[in-house]
Amino acid sequence: MNDEAGVHGEPETADPEDGLRGRLVRVGVELVNAEGAQALSLREIARRAGVSHGAPRRHFPTHLDLLSAIARQGFAELGARVTAEDRETAGPRARIELLARVYLDYAATRRGMYELMFRHDLLESGRLGLRETSLPLFAHLTGLVARVRPGADAAVVAGALWANLHGIAQLWHWGSLRLATGGDDPAPFLTAALDAHLGPAEPTP
Amino acid sequence: MNDEAGVHGEPETADPEDGLRGRLVRVGVELVNAEGAQALSLREIARRAGVSHGAPRRHFPTHLDLLSAIARQGFAELGARVTAEDRETAGPRARIELLARVYLDYAATRRGMYELMFRHDLLESGRLGLRETSLPLFAHLTGLVARVRPGADAAVVAGALWANLHGIAQLWHWGSLRLATGGDDPAPFLTAALDAHLGPAEPTP
DNA sequence: AAGATCGAGTAGACACTGTCTACTCACCCA
DNA sequence: TGGGTGAGTAGACAGTGTCTACTCGATCTT
Numbered sequence: 320m321n322d323e324a325g326v327h328g329e330p331e332t333a334d335p336e337d338g339l340r341g342r343l344v345r346v347g348v349e350l351v352n353a354e355g356a357q358a359l360s361l362r363e364i365a366r367r368a369g370v371s372h373g374a375p376r377r378h379f380p381t382h383l384d385l386l387s388a389i390a391r392q393g394f395a396e397l398g399a400r401v402t403a404e405d406r407e408t409a410g411p412r413a414r415i416e417l418l419a420r421v422y423l424d425y426a427a428t429r430r431g432m433y434e435l436m437f438r439h440d441l442l443e444s445g446r447l448g449l450r451e452t453s454l455p456l457f458a459h460l461t462g463l464v465a466r467v468r469p470g471a472d473a474a475v476v477a478g479a480l481w482a483n484l485h486g487i488a489q490l491w492h493w494g495s496l497r498l499a500t501g502g503d504d505p506a507p508f509l510t511a512a513l514d515a516h517l518g519p520a521e522p523t524p
Numbered sequence: 525m526n527d528e529a530g531v532h533g534e535p536e537t538a539d540p541e542d543g544l545r546g547r548l549v550r551v552g553v554e555l556v557n558a559e560g561a562q563a564l565s566l567r568e569i570a571r572r573a574g575v576s577h578g579a580p581r582r583h584f585p586t587h588l589d590l591l592s593a594i595a596r597q598g599f600a601e602l603g604a605r606v607t608a609e610d611r612e613t614a615g616p617r618a619r620i621e622l623l624a625r626v627y628l629d630y631a632a633t634r635r636g637m638y639e640l641m642f643r644h645d646l647l648e649s650g651r652l653g654l655r656e657t658s659l660p661l662f663a664h665l666t667g668l669v670a671r672v673r674p675g676a677d678a679a680v681v682a683g684a685l686w687a688n689l690h691g692i693a694q695l696w697h698w699g700s701l702r703l704a705t706g707g708d709d710p711a712p713f714l715t716a717a718l719d720a721h722l723g724p725a726e727p728t729p
Numbered sequence: 730a731a732g733a734t735c736g737a738g739t740a741g742a743c744a745c746t747g748t749c750t751a752c753t754c755a756c757c758c759a
Numbered sequence: 760t761g762g763g764t765g766a767g768t769a770g771a772c773a774g775t776g777t778c779t780a781c782t783c784g785a786t787c788t789t
Contacts, residue, residue, distance in 0.1 A: 338737090361776060372739090373741095373779095376776095376777080378737095381776080382776060437694065440560070461704075472712070472716075474704055476716055478713050483687055483688040485694060489642065493655065494655045498655055500679050508687060511681055511684040512687070515681075515720035544767085566747060567747080575767070578748090578768065578769075579767050581749090581767095586747080
């Protein structure tokens with residue numbers, strides 16, 4: 320996953336500027352960021368897009384398909400943040416650490432979207448291909464892990480580390496980690512996870 | 525309506541419990557285990573309990589309160605499973621490993637309940653004290669961690685490890701971990717997480 | 730050029746949901 | 760005896776997702 324050039328003009332699935340389809344997704348993204356995942360009713364999205372409640376059906380067969388398109392936008396934004404912050408000149412360990420920080424920051428600042436992205440009950444639909452959306456990010460992480468821990472099975476370590484990030488984000492959001500330590504910052508858990516899976520940080524010169 | 529209980533003098537089978545309040549929770553637990561979290565509508569629970577849709581309101585002011593009571597039952601069952609499987613004569617590292625296996629097994633076999641337990645949007649209500657329900661389990665884990673890694677901050681390591689378990693359960697359930705490695709068993713991620721946070725397993729005597 | 734076709738959006742119905750309120754009714758106690 | 764009270768019933772209300780009939784304008788065909 321070293322697509323050096325950040326090619327921006329990808330028409331891909333739906334041109335955001337295109338008609339109602341893109342407008343519904345854009346309205347949904349705004350809505351989930353502003354009011355959370357439970358505000359994403361089909362009728363409310365249609366209302367804010369200025370169309371009748373039956374209009375979305377022409378572009379998304381069911382509510383889940385619309386929500387999945389919104390969630391896909393979230394994965395895209397998360398991926399974009401990671402590659403935007405990435406410094407290829409830095410060491411792999413430092414790059415993983417940055418990736419992890421961006422990940423946790425995204426989960427914290429885009430709580431509603433992050434929640435939606437992993438609400439499989441709202442998204443799971445087999446051929447929607449939503450899970451595959453996170454694969455490039457995972458591959459990127461796996462590549463970096465392989466350089467930090469050459470002996471280990473990089474896919475397993477990367478998966479376990481990703482799970483750790485995800486768990487920290489979720490339990491922190493849920494409140495139990497906060498409750499357990501009394502602090503107000505998940506950073507200790509993050510450094511503990513990074514040290515555990517990658518070994519202690521290299522001394523920065 | 526269909527009040528066959530009064531005619532036959534039903535002995536309430538197992539636990540007389542609390543009348544309708546307990547019956548609603550019991551029905552909810554059966555329902556979430558059988559059909560998942562999205563099947564837990566207030567009216568369906570009332571229907572299966574044989575009462576009108578307004579009856580639960582007498583015992584649970586709102587739908588969230590009923591769901592929280594059901595989720596609390598889930599935390600209780602998880603805690604019971606952990607303590608039932610625990611062997612105090614074993615070493616702390618082995619006991620943590622067993623706890624982790626029980627945790628992942630619970631998440632896998634009680635998918636609907638586990639999902640409900642961490643659906644903060646369905647449960648979060650400030651003074652419901654649901655998050656506190658998981659504290660004894662966390663304290664148990666923290667105590668064991670303190671014995672395995674005496675030098676470290678046990679609460680932080682235990683929190684990070686718990687987050688790792690939670691993330692593995694969730695991402696495995698979600699499908700992305702399965703997708704990333706192609707395997708069909710989350711065990712590699714579990715051992716990777718345990719080795720990472722606790723050090724490699726001690727050779728079994 | 731006229732008519733048929735078709736995609737896109739509208740409007741209404743339907744079966745649900747959670748909440749609220751008015752009502753019944755057995756029971757308990759003064 | 761009678762008044763309260765707690766528990767459960769029944770109906771209303773607004774909101775939801777889905778489905779279907781309908782309109783309407785643009786495009787295509789002959």
